[in-house]
Amino acid sequence: MTVYIETFTVSSSRRKELIDVTQDVERIVKRSNIRNGLCTVFVPHATAAVIANEHESGLMSDILNALEELVPPDKPWRHNMIDNNADAHILASIIGPSRTFPVIEGRLIRGTWQNIFVVELDGPRPSRKVVVTVVGD
Template sequence: MKIYFEDIYVSTSKQFELVDITDKVEEAVKKSGVTNGMCLIFVAHSTAALVANEHERGLMEDILTKIKEFVEPSRGWKHNLIDDNAHAHLGSTFLGADRVFPIRNGRLVRGTWQNIFLVELDGPRSERHITIEIIGE
């Protein structure tokens, strides 16, 4: 069994943003040499998340609109007394910091329209750290 790690870094330019990392994840799968297994993607931040969905501008804007409605950035959250970013922590909590995809025949298994996105909830940030772990044969 092989275990392969790769760290990628992404910068963001907006407070709320979706950054497509699909190509970077697929490149890591190829480099790993794993034919069949699993790919774990983990964002090492408590104010960012990962999602899988279609890379279509209108949908991406809709996703961000719904996230903003859900986390209510202007609400008087108690954590805002410390960092003024409670909405980002809440969004990360409910969206999740990780995603797992199968690997079959050396390729990441995902739906036709499924891409992998970093969800920036507290940007802009010069660097977001994402760990990719690939396990298999």
């Protein structure tokens, strides 16, 4: 079994933003030379997350709006007394910091409309780390 790990960074320009990293992840899977296995995309941040969904501007706005409605940033959260970003921490906890995808015959497997996004929840940030681990044969 082979383990291949590569890290890259993304930046955000808004407080909440979806950043499509699909092509970056697919390039890493190809470089790994792993034919069959698993690929995990992970963000080591307490206020960011990873999702798989359609890259369509209306849907992307809908997702961001739903996140705001689900966990309103202006609610009197206790953590806001420290950093004023409790909503970002709560949403990151709900969504999760990683997603795992199959790799079959050297290709990242995802649904027709599934792109991979880093979900920025506390931006803008000049640099967010993304760790991609490919494991297999």
